[in-house]
Amino acid sequence: MKSFIGSPNFDIGSFRSYINEIIDCPWKLHTKYLLIKYKMEENGGLVVIENFWLKNIWEITCTSASWPLKVQCKRNVISNIRPATWYSEHATFRPFDCLEDFLAALEQTLYKYHDTNNLADHWSDRLCESYERYYGKELILPRWMDIKKKYQTE
Incomplete structure (x- = not known):
């Protein structure tokens, strides 16, 4: 569960942990994220839920201008996977x-x-093997170069 005020700027997860965890636990690729957008009323501190969603990881992540996957990167060190603004048309x-x-x-x-x-x-080979062992279903990843245009802004 993740909650936020305004726009989502929470961490989805640690980048290094996530890349290893999904190989060891491929079912985590299908974890559902409960996301709650809320606001605080000025008088009395009342919390008002504006909207909520139940989403898969790919439905709340995106690319960025700097990285194929939107991440938090400070001083050339990636620390976390960051969310898209999935509910905005803009x-x-x-x-x-x-x-x-x-x-x-x-x-x-x-x-x-x-x-x-x-x-x-060897990361994708290890991931796909682990996924197939767990689900009995082949996971085929496209090359980023073949699909990136559909996620780039014009």
Whole structure:
């Protein structure tokens, strides 16, 4: 569960932890996120829920101008995966269409980031093998270069 006032600027999760966790626990790729947008009334401190959603990870993440997957990066160090503004028609970057596109962006971020590019060569193979072992279903990731245009602004 994540809650926010205004626009979503919470952390979805630690980047390094997430890339390892989904290999060990592939079912976490289908975790549902309960998201609550609220406001505080000025008088009395009453909390008013403005909206709420139940979403998959790919429905609340997007690309960014700097990275294939929107992340928090300070002093060239990626720390967290950050959310899209999934409910806005005026957002600069729209959420991913599907799990596979989200994972393609995540994989390309691994390649691009200096601290994880050594992991990237075998990361998707390990993830897809783990996913197939757990679900009995093949997971096929597109190449980010083949799909990135549909997520870029004009």
